[in-house]
Amino acid sequence: MRKEMAVAVVVLAGLLLAAGGAVYGAPGDLVFERKTEDQQGSESFPPSIFPHWVHRIQYRCYACHPKPFVMQKGANTISMETIKKGQFCGECHNGKIAFGPDFQNCTRCHTVPEE
Ligand code: HEC
Numbered sequence: 267m268r269k270e271m272a273v274a275v276v277v278l279a280g281l282l283l284a285a286g287g288a289v290y291g292a293p294g295d296l297v298f299e300r301k302t303e304d305q306q307g308s309e310s311f312p313p314s315i316f317p318h319w320v321h322r323i324q325y326r327c328y329a330c331h332p333k334p335f336v337m338q339k340g341a342n343t344i345s346m347e348t349i350k351k352g353q354f355c356g357e358c359h360n361g362k363i364a365f366g367p368d369f370q371n372c373t374r375c376h377t378v379p380e381e
């Protein structure tokens with residue numbers, strides 16, 4: 267009996283792990299690539315990341331796809347200028363819906379992703 271329980275728990279844990287990937291279905295942390303040389307990130311100031319998972323807690327896919335983001339990595343020309351104008355990430359990251367592009371928040375987006 268005990269052994270059966272243990273097996274059931276292991277199987278269930280496995281199923282949950284498998285479902286974790288399937289349910290969310292979106293890629294994990296995306297790292298934006300800097301497109302021009304003057305935009306190259308440095309170790310102290312890396313490019314922005316975009317954590318799909320964090321956003322999926324509150325939003326469905328269609329909150330962001332196909333607008334404002336084409337569903338393809340690198341297909342959107344996002345810059346700080348457009349964000350500050352309230353486009354792309356700035357539709358939400360404006361200090362109202364979510365934290366805005368102010369100096370105390372730079373490193374919340376510009377950070378090296380966890381392994
Ligand atoms: C809060 C906004 C947001 C939500 C919600 C969101 N995404 Fe995304 N998604 C993005 C952004 C930003 C990118 C990167 C676009 C870029 O690189 O220009 C992206 C990229 C993608 C890509 C391309 C990845 C690649 O490697 O080319 C896929 C696939 C994707 N999303 C699927 C989904 C699915 C499926 C969901 C719902 C489960 C979802 N997204 C929800 C913002 C979002």
Ligand code: HEC
Nearest residue numbers: 298305313314344345346355359366367368369371372375
């Ligand atoms: C909501 C997330 C977010 C915040 C907050 C944020 N950035 Fe960005 N930033 C981005 C994204 C996305 C890009 C475009 C992809 C890339 O180059 O990393 C970008 C691009 C950049 C670039 C490349 C050149 C450009 O203008 O596109 C620099 C430099 C930069 N950010 C500096 C900053 C500084 C300084 C702050 C704080 C005052 C800041 N960022 C806050 C998301 C953010």
Ligand code: HEC
Nearest residue numbers: 314315316317320325329354355357358363364365374375
């Ligand atoms: C549809 C609205 C929406 C869009 C679009 C959006 N975000 Fe967010 N984002 C949120 C909300 C809401 C949170 C969580 C609330 C908060 O922390 O203020 C969040 C959280 C984050 C976090 C987690 C920060 C932390 O400290 O845990 C990062 C990083 C982030 N967003 C980056 C981005 C980038 C980069 C883009 C554009 C490529 C983007 N987001 C587009 C709504 C959005």
